[in-house]
Amino acid sequence: MNFLTFRRYEFWMFLPFSLRKWVFHQQSSPKYCNICGSNPRLWLNRGRKHEIIEKLKITGAGFRAADCPICGSSDRDRLVFHYIQHQIQQWKSDWAMKDGAHGVIRILHIAPEKGLQHAIHKLLKTQFSGREIKYILADKFTKGYYYRKRGMAFLDLDKPFALVERESIGHSADNGNYASPEKKFHLILANHVLEHVEDLAFSINQLQSQLAVNAQILVTLPIAENLKSSIEIKNLYPNFNALPAHEQHQLSAKHLGQWDHKRLLGQDFQNYFPHWQTYSQTNPSLQLNPKEKVLIFSNKNIR
Numbered sequence: 592m593n594f595l596t597f598r599r600y601e602f603w604m605f606l607p608f609s610l611r612k613w614v615f616h617q618q619s620s621p622k623y624c625n626i627c628g629s630n631p632r633l634w635l636n637r638g639r640k641h642e643i644i645e646k647l648k649i650t651g652a653g654f655r656a657a658d659c660p661i662c663g664s665s666d667r668d669r670l671v672f673h674y675i676q677h678q679i680q681q682w683k684s685d686w687a688m689k690d691g692a693h694g695v696i697r698i699l700h701i702a703p704e705k706g707l708q709h710a711i712h713k714l715l716k717t718q719f720s721g722r723e724i725k726y727i728l729a730d731k732f733t734k735g736y737y738y739r740k741r742g743m744a745f746l747d748l749d750k751p752f753a754l755v756e757r758e759s760i761g762h763s764a765d766n767g768n769y770a771s772p773e774k775k776f777h778l779i780l781a782n783h784v785l786e787h788v789e790d791l792a793f794s795i796n797q798l799q800s801q802l803a804v805n806a807q808i809l810v811t812l813p814i815a816e817n818l819k820s821s822i823e824i825k826n827l828y829p830n831f832n833a834l835p836a837h838e839q840h841q842l843s844a845k846h847l848g849q850w851d852h853k854r855l856l857g858q859d860f861q862n863y864f865p866h867w868q869t870y871s872q873t874n875p876s877l878q879l880n881p882k883e884k885v886l887i888f889s890n891k892n893i894r
């Protein structure tokens with residue numbers, strides 16, 4: 592264990608929240624975490640040093656001091672939540688109950704970040720008091736990752752949309768059919784998910800097909816500043832999927848910066864997201880990366 596180990600959230604996460612707050616919160620600190628509402632005295636390290644990450648300047652992947660020591664939120668989590676706070680009044684009118692409309696507000700959070708999830712759920716409960724909020728967590732359960740299995744639905748974005756729900760937060764399970772209009776979602780979140788799927792256009796379509804009226808999808812993913820055209824590993828190596836797993840992992844790491852990525856988006860990223868908008872912010876107290884983008888799809892004006 593070297594000194595840097597102490598500078599990572601993983602080292603501290605086993606302490607209770609209250610103890611982390613006692614150690615790291617400092618009222619006079621100019622640093623602020625909008626996820627847990629604390630003033631951290633420092634940010635902990637996250638990300639990795641990797642040749643390709645540095646060479647191509649991959650936003651959201653490199654080594655930097657950006658994790659809240661108290662709740663573990665990343666700079667990306669704080670940016671997404673910043674957008675949600677900025678948007679919430681609009682949603683109050685967009686999601687107002689119309690005559691005969693179903694009153695439940697439905698959120699789908701794919702590969703959920705714990706702190707972000709709690710912050711969003713809390714904000715919605717405050718802003719939509721009296722409305723039922725169904726906040727569904729889903730993931731693909733890929734080998735090699737750690738999952739909190741309780742309360743998570745299974746969702747494979749490489750296949751036609753099918754959510755296999757095990758237990759949703761605070762509400763009884765309802766397995767199966769999500770095709771009926773009242774089961775669609777007002778908000779879908781997928782941070783650093785779509786670089787893992789086989790066919791990005793297909794997965795985006797699946798998500799867009801699950802939106803309720805006046806709904807939004809928020810996506811973040813690695814985008815390389817020094818890369819003009821996006822790289823699809825399948826295009827670099829047409830026989831990629833036939834290769835042994837360890838060779839696939841090596842090639843992905845070499846070209847894309849991570850062993851299980853299928854693509855690296857470049858400055859032409861909007862070709863994949865033609866009707867989407869982007870949201871970026873400069874905010875030194877939240878330690879946001881001004882280069883980081885939240886990609887936003889809104890079906891409000893699309894009928």
Ligand SMILES: [Zn+2]
Nearest residue numbers: 624627659662
């Ligand atoms: Zn925090």
